[in-house]
Amino acid sequence: MTGTKQRILEVAERLFAERGFSGTSLRTIIGEAGVNLAAVHYHFHSKDALLEAVILRRLEPVNRERLAMLEACEHAARGGPPPVEDILRAFIEPTVHLVRDPQRRGSIFARLMGRLHAEAASAFAEIAKKHFGEIGRRFKEALERALPEVPQSEIFWRMHFAIGAMAQTLRGSPELEALSGGQCRASNPEDAVPRLIAFLAAGFQAPVSIPHAQEKVS
Amino acid sequence: MTGTKQRILEVAERLFAERGFSGTSLRTIIGEAGVNLAAVHYHFHSKDALLEAVILRRLEPVNRERLAMLEACEHAARGGPPPVEDILRAFIEPTVHLVRDPQRRGSIFARLMGRLHAEAASAFAEIAKKHFGEIGRRFKEALERALPEVPQSEIFWRMHFAIGAMAQTLRGSPELEALSGGQCRASNPEDAVPRLIAFLAAGFQAPVSIPHAQEKVS
């Protein structure tokens, strides 16, 4: 039966999300998945490759949907730049409302993404660089067109801040939820995403006060 | 000689920041510190306790300076609420321009804080909850006064986003720096902090569009 490979992927995804990559051992994974240790090395070749498989399984559809949403809102804008909110939504929503996933597995992967943004796992760093390059450029261009008054390098900074806020939201923050006394359950994407988009859109549109050397300002 | 304890603390801080907690072994630490393995267990009792010592050594002065800066800007506002920018600066700058540290050790700890915000290390979760509670409440109150038009629960959300953006900035992001072709070196606090504050201040002042149940709106 080849449910084995699937079960490994799903348990690994959950445990990596909960405990991090280096905090999760293959033996824990196989224990919860009820499979044999050798099966992991048979289906994937190493722990690093398992992580890569876990990520790619979700990231590729997410990135496809991101581009589709971006193109849709650009088309809707009929030549002009779409509103910043729409561009941000195209980037953020596919990560949360993951594909057409009946269970809540999407949010588990979202937590994994948020967590891996912070972890050292070199395997992830390469994957991120490889798969983020194209997406990043595409959204950067869209944001530049939508924000002609913001210099190019400042767009990078603000994308940086935005991704941090998004990653924090994806992974959740126990101490802040505790502080709010349950008023803000960041783990609930339906509550979080519209607020996040409003916050980030305002940030992107903030006036630029820091001098930027040798740049086209529009 | 008790340089041993110091050297362990400093090497551990750097390695935890670079590779994460579970990604760093005591053996790597003692190798770089040039001390004996048993010395770690003698001076600290366990790896968890070592992490706690590493964090507390920096976090307590940081939180003191945060409160001092907050009180200073509140005093300067003479009864009225201080500008949001000043409140944010009081929270962010002490993490970066750490105490009066001659070397660049401050930024190493900053990276550690950014990274640990994401890692599972239960030891850190407890420390964060304990030491963030007071600071969090204090800054939440200040932000509420400065933003009377923003409902209370929305303040929590925006603090959440802000801390995510701050943590990302503290820890740096190789893929974004690569994308920018070196235009935005997030690891350089002097460049990052003023931009981060401007971005976050705009986000905090964004108009509130999502309905908030049963709350004082001012």
Place this chain on the structure above:
DNA sequence: GTCTATATGGGGATAGAC
């Protein structure tokens, strides 16, 4: 306070039978 030596367990990976 600092060392050597060692206890004890867990880690990723592989060979080879079935």
Place this chain on the structure above:
DNA sequence: GTCTATCCCCATATAGAC
């Protein structure tokens, strides 16, 4: 494809001499 058995190394932690 799946299993058992095992290699080999690394992990945290401790005991006890100096």
